[in-house]
Amino acid sequence: MFTNLTENPRGFRFLDHMTDAEIEAYGLDIDEAFENAAKAVEDLMVDLSSIRPIETKELKIEAHDLGALLYDWIEALIALQDNEGLLFSRFECRIDKINAEKYILIAKLFGEKFDPSRHEQKTAVKSPTFHDMIFTEKDSLVTMRFLVDL
Secondary structure (H helix, E strand, O other), rough: OOOOOOOOOOEEEEEEEOOOEEEEEEEEEEHHHHHHHHHHHHHHOOOOHHHOOEEEEEEEEEEEHHHHHHHHHHHHHHHHHHHOOOEEEEEEEEEEEEOOOOEEEEEEEEEOOOOOOOOOHHHHHHHHEEOOOOOEEEOOHHHHHEEEOO
């Protein structure tokens, strides 16, 4: 595991897994870790650097814990790509704990519509999973590990 963002400034990495994609995303806080998790999922689908941040979309997601919030966040990104053809390269996330049983994510996404002449499709991502989902915080670094079905 990385101990700081200078070791891998992208904020995420892909881990070896037999059948699915295992992602480790991290940040200086939970907001940045969620932003980097989104970048990783988008980078699985197309080259992240090919996505221009010319359109914006706002999302609000509520869940009972951070695991469910991450799951719903990744699921929303996949749905936007599948249903609206939207890809994103930049994210601004704010996560708040409303009470003991509720978290809320308010996000602004920056990207564009899929263009086959500019965006080479890499991998089709089916859905997130709860399997082996882990959140840790150590030395001012929040790390999330999760799987997505391919």
